Amino acid sequence: xxxxxxxxxxxxxxxxxxxxxxxxxxxxxxxxxxxxxxxxxxxxxxxxxxxxxxxxxxxxxxxxxxxxxxxxxxxxxxxxxxxxxxxxxxxxxxxxxxxxxxxxxxxxxxxxxxxxxxxxxxxxxxxxxxxxxxxxxxxxxxxxxxxxxxxxxxxxxxxxxxxxxxxxxxxxxxxxxxxxxxxxxxxxxxxxxxxxxxxxxxxxxxxxxxxxxxxxxxxxxxxxxxxxxxxxxxxxxxxxxxxxxxxxxxxxxxxxxxxxxxxxxxxxxxxxxxxxxxxxx
Numbered sequence: 001x002x003x004x005x006x007x008x009x010x011x012x013x014x015x016x017x018x019x020x021x022x023x024x025x026x027x028x029x030x031x032x033x034x035x036x037x038x039x040x041x042x043x044x045x046x047x048x049x050x051x052x053x054x055x056x057x058x059x060x061x062x063x064x065x066x067x068x069x070x071x072x073x074x075x076x077x078x079x080x081x082x083x084x085x086x087x088x089x090x091x092x093x094x095x096x097x098x099x100x101x102x103x104x105x106x107x108x109x110x111x112x113x114x115x116x117x118x119x120x121x122x123x124x125x126x127x128x129x130x131x132x133x134x135x136x137x138x139x140x141x142x143x144x145x146x147x148x149x150x151x152x153x154x155x156x157x158x159x160x161x162x163x164x165x166x167x168x169x170x171x172x173x174x175x176x177x178x179x180x181x182x183x184x185x186x187x188x189x190x191x192x193x194x195x196x197x198x199x200x201x202x203x204x205x206x207x208x209x210x211x212x213x214x215x216x217x218x219x220x221x222x223x224x225x226x227x228x229x230x231x232x233x234x235x236x237x238x239x240x241x242x243x244x245x246x247x248x249x250x251x252x253x254x255x256x257x258x259x260x261x262x263x264x265x266x267x268x269x270x271x272x273x274x275x276x277x278x279x280x281x
Contacts, residue, residue, distance in 0.1 A: 006150040006185035044078035062102040063232025089252025161188035
């Protein structure tokens with residue numbers, strides 16, 4: 001079973017990258033509180049990312065500026081068609097409303113370049129919405145925050161899909177082998193999330209158990225996505241079933257669902273995480 005995760009790479013030289021130890025993102029809070037930063041851009045560069053932390057950072061930055069009575073212009077520029085579209089229409093509408101209520105502008109369907117640390121060059125991905133010949137929009141900012149792009153491990157001897165990710169079937173088996181499986185961000189499943197990785201591992205475990213003669217029936221990976229969106233105020237609990245990588249049954253709530261406040265939904269890991277949390281109480 002291959003479960004090595006994806007390779008994270010900063011997309012922009014001139015941006016603070018979420019999760020980058022050298023990105024100095026922690027200092028941004030102090031800059032907002034003291035008013036040294038007056039314009040921020042938050043960028044989702046491509047589909048091969050996990051965008052939720054960026055929306056949390058944008059929402060909490062605007063909330064923090066309001067608490068300290070600082071003037072702060074916040075703009076979210078995303079390659080998505082709608083904010084957090086991975087969770088479905090309801091989540092997208094709810095997230096857009098949260099952003100709008102805090103005065104945050106959202107530019108969707110966009111691709112960006114950062115020629116300098118204080119300038120975001122924006123063009124549309126869809127040429128029908130914004131012809132390639134149209135001039136780019138230039139956004140002047142003090143800081144840019146982005147999420148890293150994810151790339152596959154490019155393993156030698158293992159089939160590779162687009163960008164080096166490992167292809168899997170509905171049982172998380174690597175094509176061309178009866179005994180090799182893969183789970184998590186290293187696979188070519190389009191959405192990268194810890195909860196989905198754990199659910200893939202559940203499917204792999206059942207298949208391996210069945211092959212060893214255990215009284216277990218293999219079952220396919222049926223992904224359920226669950227997220228906790230921190231806002232600086234009341235958090236939102238988001239969930240959706242995924243069919244062929246697309247959301248269905250989108251839900252948004254102020255209350256945690258049956259799985260509680262965990263961001264990880266998996267048959268085995270849920271219980272382990274619950275015991276770990278209790279042991280630290």
